[in-house]
Amino acid sequence: MIDVKKLKFDEKGLIPAVVVDAVSKKVLTLAYMNEKSLQITMQEGRTCFWSRSRNELWRKGETSGNVQRVVSITADCDYDSLVVVVEPQGPACHTGEETCFHNPVFQSETLHEFSLQALMTLIEGRKKQKTEGSYTTYLFEKGLDKILKKIGEECTEVIIAAKAEDKAETVYEIADLTYHTLVLMIQAGISLEDIHKELASRHVIDKKVKQEKMTK
8 A cells, every 4th residue: 555645636636536436437527636535535435535626625425325435546657646445335426327327429430438337237237128029038937047047057068169179169158148137137137246245255265364374
């Protein structure tokens, strides 16, 4: 960990803080901190900024309830800007949007951004709005038993490919299994955040076990 005294605040005593969702990795907002708000953020474990418009400290969520729990804070190579990784409890934007960055300016015709959350959103859309000819819609129409059957089949395909030590085929089959698992998650009302929290809790337990073994 670096000494916070190394951080370079501007002539107004501020440093930009890019806030990122720990799960989706989306940029939620760009805010500013001064030494006091940074200190409060680290002490309380929730974001606190300096409001340039109101000229006062601003704890995110103090009126809306949309608190941001801080996972980590990292400075850039010049020590003059921060990335704050958070677990948001509600929208980041005052408009009610998940992120303040929701106004498209440009989209490449050949390059496309991909994320599991975006795929989850697409799958969820296929459930809510039936799309003729969509395989995803077909799975939801057939119901849970069909979805579970496909997951069982894809598990077998993964095992066969891995046993054959065929990396390309294993990647292909794991992708199929992942897709069908996401379909099951939507069917069961399970979010990526639910899985993230469960894995994170196991990581903490695993660290404790390792530490205990090291001290013995």
